[in-house]
Amino acid sequence: xxxxxxxxxxxxxxxxxxxxxxxxxxxxxxxxxxxxxxxxxxxxxxxxxxxxxxxxxxxxxxxxxxxxxxxxxxxxxxxxxxxxxxxxxxxxxxxxxxxxxxxxxxxxxxxxxxxxxxxxxxxxxxxxxxxxxxxxxxxxxxxxxxxxxxxxxxxxxxxxxxxxxxxxxxxxxxxxxxxxxxxxxxxxxxxxxxxxxxxxxxxxxxxxxxxxxxxxxxxxxxxxxxxxxxxxxxxxxxxxxxxxxxxxxxxxxxxxxxxxxxxxxxxxxxxxxxxxxxxxxxxxxxxxxxxxxxxxxxxxxxxxxxxxxxxxxxxxxxxxxxxxxxxxxxxxxxxxxxxxxxxxxxxxxxxxxxxxxxxxxxxxxxxxxxxxxxxxxxxxxxxxxxxxxxxxxxxxxxxxxxxxxxxxxxxxxxxxxxxxxxxxxxxxxxxxxxxxxxxxxxxxxxxxxxxxxxxxxxxxxxxxxxxxxxxxxxxxxxxxxxxxxxxxxxxxxxxxxxxxxxxxxxxxxxxxxxxxxxxxxxxxxxxxxxxxxxxxxxxxxxxxxxxxxxxxxxxxxxxxxxxxxxxxxxxxxxxxxxxxxxxxxxxxxxxxxxxxxxxxxxxxxxxxxxxxxxxxxxxxxxxxxxxxxxxxxxxxxxxxxxxxxxxxxxxxxxxxxxxxxxxxxxxxxxxxxxxxxxxxxxxxxxxxxxxxxxxxxxxxxxxxxxxxxxxxxxxxxxxxxxxxxxxxxxxxxxxxxxxxxxxxxxxxxxxxxxxxxxxxxxxxxxxxxxxxxxxxxxxxxxxxxxxx
Numbered sequence: 001x002x003x004x005x006x007x008x009x010x011x012x013x014x015x016x017x018x019x020x021x022x023x024x025x026x027x028x029x030x031x032x033x034x035x036x037x038x039x040x041x042x043x044x045x046x047x048x049x050x051x052x053x054x055x056x057x058x059x060x061x062x063x064x065x066x067x068x069x070x071x072x073x074x075x076x077x078x079x080x081x082x083x084x085x086x087x088x089x090x091x092x093x094x095x096x097x098x099x100x101x102x103x104x105x106x107x108x109x110x111x112x113x114x115x116x117x118x119x120x121x122x123x124x125x126x127x128x129x130x131x132x133x134x135x136x137x138x139x140x141x142x143x144x145x146x147x148x149x150x151x152x153x154x155x156x157x158x159x160x161x162x163x164x165x166x167x168x169x170x171x172x173x174x175x176x177x178x179x180x181x182x183x184x185x186x187x188x189x190x191x192x193x194x195x196x197x198x199x200x201x202x203x204x205x206x207x208x209x210x211x212x213x214x215x216x217x218x219x220x221x222x223x224x225x226x227x228x229x230x231x232x233x234x235x236x237x238x239x240x241x242x243x244x245x246x247x248x249x250x251x252x253x254x255x256x257x258x259x260x261x262x263x264x265x266x267x268x269x270x271x272x273x274x275x276x277x278x279x280x281x282x283x284x285x286x287x288x289x290x291x292x293x294x295x296x297x298x299x300x301x302x303x304x305x306x307x308x309x310x311x312x313x314x315x316x317x318x319x320x321x322x323x324x325x326x327x328x329x330x331x332x333x334x335x336x337x338x339x340x341x342x343x344x345x346x347x348x349x350x351x352x353x354x355x356x357x358x359x360x361x362x363x364x365x366x367x368x369x370x371x372x373x374x375x376x377x378x379x380x381x382x383x384x385x386x387x388x389x390x391x392x393x394x395x396x397x398x399x400x401x402x403x404x405x406x407x408x409x410x411x412x413x414x415x416x417x418x419x420x421x422x423x424x425x426x427x428x429x430x431x432x433x434x435x436x437x438x439x440x441x442x443x444x445x446x447x448x449x450x451x452x453x454x455x456x457x458x459x460x461x462x463x464x465x466x467x468x469x470x471x472x473x474x475x476x477x478x479x480x481x482x483x484x485x486x487x488x489x490x491x492x493x494x495x496x497x498x499x500x501x502x503x504x505x506x507x508x509x510x511x512x513x514x515x516x517x518x519x520x521x522x523x524x525x526x527x528x529x530x531x532x533x534x535x536x537x538x539x540x541x542x543x544x545x546x547x548x549x550x551x552x553x554x555x556x557x558x559x560x561x562x563x564x565x566x567x568x569x570x571x572x573x574x575x576x577x578x579x580x581x582x583x584x585x586x587x588x589x590x591x592x593x594x595x596x597x598x599x600x601x602x603x604x605x606x607x608x609x610x611x612x613x614x615x616x617x618x619x620x621x622x623x624x625x626x627x628x629x630x631x632x633x634x635x636x637x638x639x640x641x642x643x644x645x646x647x648x649x650x651x652x653x654x655x656x657x658x659x660x661x662x663x664x665x666x667x668x669x670x671x672x673x674x675x676x677x678x679x680x681x682x683x684x685x686x687x688x689x690x691x692x693x694x695x696x697x698x699x700x701x702x703x704x705x706x707x708x709x710x711x712x713x714x715x716x717x718x719x720x721x722x723x724x725x726x727x728x729x730x731x732x733x734x735x736x737x738x739x740x741x742x743x744x745x746x747x748x749x750x751x752x753x754x755x756x757x758x759x760x761x762x763x764x765x766x767x768x769x770x771x772x773x774x775x776x777x778x779x780x781x782x783x784x785x786x787x788x
Contacts, residue, residue: 003041009034010041011049018054023064032072036096043206046099047772055107059114067117070104073097074145081151085158094152095203098210101145102774105213109220110779118142119232142214146237149211150244153251154179159204161194179247187254187344188337198276205276208283209774211237212765215290219762219780223618225751231293238291238323245324249291252284253329256374257344261351261365278365285370286765291325292377293761295754330381338388345375346397353404353447368405369764372421373757379428380749390434393441396458400447402426403465407449410473411605414614414788417760419469423483424747426462427626430487431746433636436494448601456499463488463498467505471512474607482524482623485531486745492538493632493742497546503553506535511560516568516577520680526688527623529564534743537696540732541739548727551700552720555708558701565694569685578680608788615763616784621752627745638744695737703735759783 013034017024024031041049058066080094108114121138139147156162160182184204186193214233238245259281332338349372351365375398379386389395402422409415429435439459451464466484469477488506498506512518513528536554539547554561568574608614620626630638707730708723715722763783766775 026068036093043099050103077148081148102210102213106778109217150242154182179244183247184251185254185258187340201276201280205280205283208287219782222781223755223759238325249325249328252288255284257341282367289373294323294326349401407465410469412608414608414612426487428747430490436491440496450598450602450604453597454499454501459495460499460502463502489534492535493542498550500549503550507553507557517580520577533693548724551727569682612788620756628748630744632742
């Protein structure tokens, strides 16, 4: 039958379904078979031939017909899984049913009355699948569907290569087949790389699309810490009920990490033939991150003899079935597996950067946001992986692409979520001493970025990019400033030598953040000054020797520090500063951030194209909720600081206890007028001015400024290099206050970040699935869709 005929027949069947007000019997095979029997329709055809309005009309006007359609389609998938899909006809039926369900499911989820439908049992569908058991043991439709998809993903000659010579597999063989022998790709725990097969890739991709659609019920519930942690679809699929959980987890992970978009290294090869792997890899990455959506702050695994077991703390009622995907991910431990995963993710994250050298020469992947979520999950659930990443300078292969994305997305309102996840990953990494140490590696690879040219280390790259985000990103990035500076504080005690460009950038930030009108215009702005002073103190106390550039910059800008020490607190001065605020709205794009030449090949960060869709995000918790303070002891180990002790340690380290000073306390010391306008008071300013950690810097200036001035007078110097040489050989031993303990603010998981990740991840998946547009124009509740 021609394709046009089959589309016509399919369309007729859809019209019949929408116009029949009487229920059609489930036994009327002649009617139901029209939907999947001989149609040669693609998933795009199904979306075009089954319009949204008609699905909703059937849902409202003949609900039993919609219920029967879903039930019959699932039944066909179950039959296909049991028989092993030997004939071309059976495979076609399976694909057609999965396309139809992918189309219909979102409309089931958007209606609260229908949401439980797949969790109800259908008469005759027993857990044994034979239909003989009584309805007590009948499986809910959702479980039958998920198990069928799992079986079909390891179906010889349909989604995996058959190991049989004669291709005679009986139905029993499919049932007893050991799917661990059919893992899709070599990598973690599997050494054999099957022959590439584009048909298998396409079939897997369609089934994964259906699986992702099943999981997407989460999009139709409003964001809340309670609703999120258990998605019943994911929970069942990742439980011991799914006998393919391990091989499927391994297949998805290996498929993503083994993918090389550059192919055989022939430039422009992707223009010559199409790549069936990429859509599969993209789908695999999306399914993987959704199955790993598990609140790590609340997960419970207990240890028996040092091995993790997937049981609850004791034999009491467990907190719901363990997520096996999370369990497997957390138990990967072999060095070669870590190497494979890290190399794979780094290769894919760097792919868009390669693009900029030879435009269009290699295939440019688009799924870097999914990869960042996957990398985040790996570091969050598997601490051994995190330590492996930081053990060598390989971590820089992750850092550089993240900085590239942050710099590139800073002007684009639609990519604010990408900015957040990039910064969260760097915050997590910066909590580990090794990250700061690795940043001292010279930065020689020139990735084209519109940032000033400098000669220096990866630490310079990080600070220069952060400065660019702060001074020329869009307004909605302001909540990230605390995070960006916390990262710099965390790494600062380990930075051996900053370039002059970087030193000037840090002082420009201090200058901008310490103007009175900026300090007084919001209750939290002074925290930024505290963070920067902490950076300078760490470097002076722990890395003075190699940092003459920074010391010189501090001497040149000494006025800023004197100004801070003499910050006015009287009401007339406050009033005057706030008048200035009304005149100058943009704090940071003023003089001082003039950029020199930008890096070769760079293009300025472009704002979003008009009409771009973006999804909303929930607010992220403040930096004091996101991090937990730890003190580094003499031997380099971390000691967690109890929140109560913060005020008492304030004398030793004036900045300590400050940035997380409570909001309530600050409200008490300020007055909020009826309009909600922030009004600083003298008491409020005095409450934190006295804690500004200026002693070390003031002492440094007191000792060095007269010496530098003397050199200038004696030698009639205007030459910086002579002064720098003097500073390089100078020492302040015994002249500075006793070094304060190093404080690290480590990322800590909480329910707020779990909700943020969920909304971000589903927002990305919603926007990336445009062909076919699975969720467009359905009533999602997890986020709002806006046009930029």
